[in-house]
Amino acid sequence: MSLDPPTYLASLQSNIRQRPIPWDGAVRAGTLTEEQYSKIRAVDKAKKPDQRKQIVQGDLDGYRLLFVGASGKPSVIESAGQHANVIQYILVLLSDLLDDVPSLARALFTNPDPYQHFLPLLRSSNNEDPIPLLTAHALASLMAAARDESRPTHQALPVILSYLAGLAKSTDAGLQDIAVQEYSSLLFGRLSRDQFWNQRSETVSPLVKILQTAAGIGNGGNSSSSLWSGNASTRSGGFEGSLGGGVGLQLLYHVLLVIWQMSFEAESIGDELDDEYDIIILYTQLLRLSPKEKTTRLILSTLYNLLEKNQKSLLPTAVLARLPSVLENLASRHLTDPDLLEDLEALKEMLDEYTKTKTTFDEYVAEVQSGHLRWSPPHRNAVFWAENARRILDFENGAIARKLAAIMQQPWDNDKQVLAIACNDVGCLVKEVPERRYQLEKVGLKRRVMELMQSEDENVRWESLRALGGWLKYSFDQ
Incomplete structure (x- = not known):
């Protein structure tokens, strides 16, 4: 699913693309080789995407060596060393080329470990340093484009998720949104979703806190007790620009998207997801407040995935959370999204079938x-x-x-x-x-x-x- 890049990241990348770099001086100083500079210049910002694609596809092995190197052939990341302006430009260029030339991602994985020289860039003592952010974006783009689940990816994924988790815990909604969108691009398969769940104290917990804040539970507290006790906000609709606690609709949508992607593992994680995060009562409250069909659709689809795979354990919780009455109220609205309506009807049927036999x-x-x-x-x-x-x-x-x-x-x-x-x-x-x-x-x-x-x-x-x-x-x- 393609998402518009977060504003801050897009602005940062645009500024780096436009920034002049004394390439000739860098070659003379040995920061990069003449061959590396030639390949960079061939696909620089002056070239149209179609031209770039044709050039890179015609020399996939050359561009593999440029970005990840080989034995006796250092990559430009190794060559550039501590030259931050060159490193930043290369990271943006790599992300751009991965978007324009999907076959480049697979070519990079012919290297035994394409992550080797990138992962150290995620570590920085300077919070203002853009290199870790650009690195995380480039590596997430690489994994997503290649749909790779190899051993190097298995080893790199925890490091990337930990870095993104730091952004998700930030008080800056822009950084939170960057983290959540990168999560979304990474959760393409079972391996990445399993690792995301294994690191849930880092990855899932901050997202649930965002949802709790949106649902009116204090400042994203670590408990849903106010929902069970009926003390949370019960207004029938959210605000146009944000929900409870000032959670923006864009951030809310992207968090819901990530949890929806995780719900495809409902059979293995559904019970724990509810035990640890009270996800059913939380999503029932979010359903009451959801101001847009696109957020309502994700909430309903996630609930359906969780309940359908864990009927014995989670349907009773859904009834206690008064989900059936919320679905009845939702059905009375003028809704037009066909996927939303299909999930709504399926959920109602599932709950009706369950409740009609219960004492x-x-x-x-x-x-x-x-x-x-x-x-x-x-x-x-x-x-x-x-x-x-x-x-x-x-x-x-x-x-x-x-x-x-x-x-x-x-x-x-x-x-x-x-x-x-x-x-x-x-x-x-x-x-x-x-x-x-x-x-x-x-x-x-x-x-x-x-x-x-x-x-x-x-x-x-x-x-x-x-x-x-x-x-x-x-x-x-x-």
Whole structure:
């Protein structure tokens, strides 16, 4: 998918193309050879793209040697050494030629390691140095054009991703957008997507923070608790130029594009993506706010990929996130994009098929297994507990009690109501099935309830007191 280059990068490249370089002096000083200069001059900015293409295609091996060298034949990157103006020009020229002459990329890979002399250029102690940025762009263009998955690419990819991750963590939206667009060009195959996921603390996490900011979760905090608790922004449409936290629509679109590309690995990463980033509730909120069909299309397609490949684990989460009602609201809008409409209908059918067979008990189990509790109807429904408490304790040999214990062991600093809800549920289980108190004690629930009586949160203290009161009542009754 072709994207317009980021403004800052395009401007930088344009300035370097126009910058005069004393080539004759560079040849005399031994910065580059006469042969190298001849090849550079043959395809300089004065030449039209068609002319460039014809020249390079007619001498692919010569241009391979120019850029990546060979044994006993140093590349221009090696020859130029510390001459920054020449290095910058060569990096821009390489990117231009890779765009104009796709066959050049494959030719460069006849060298055993075409990255060897480029990777060191990614390291610079000067944040204003444009060379690492130009290098990352050239190497991303090289990988994307060649669709290469060789051993050298496997080794170079982590280094390039780490550099781009630094840009993605920047507070400069322009640098963030450069990183995200380079990511997009790199995620063409399984190898690059696997490596991107393996480095997710560097690569995925900053992108999720951008999406969280757009969804109205503080300043891109590391939790989606405000979404589950209903405290995030719920406006029905985004602003024309940006969403929550000032995230521009262009940056939002490009981040969504990268996550969509990653969603083609949904079968292997879908569960972890939701476990670690609450991606289903986050995307449901983004769907509410999405101001353009092109962003809505990417959100829907990503959701479909994730849910279709992980129906057992993620469809319950989608229902808890109220995705079905959001899809109903979306269907009432005047939408025209055929791909969007197709994904919308497919998602509705998938969720309808799932929900029509599910009971309140199934919904409760799904909520506990999601790891994030909210005040959904079952928690305060006395009839629900009377009918289902024993069934809950029996479910999968006590799995729900163990999951409640795991949930309660977390501090939930950003969403204390989760602890209050868990205490409520423990109290209901004790009330309805007092003879099974030992099962709850065995997994540590009584001890944790007693600890929470010292909580700073008033609601947590109250619910823990109620739960422990039931425990003591039945203890005294025996």
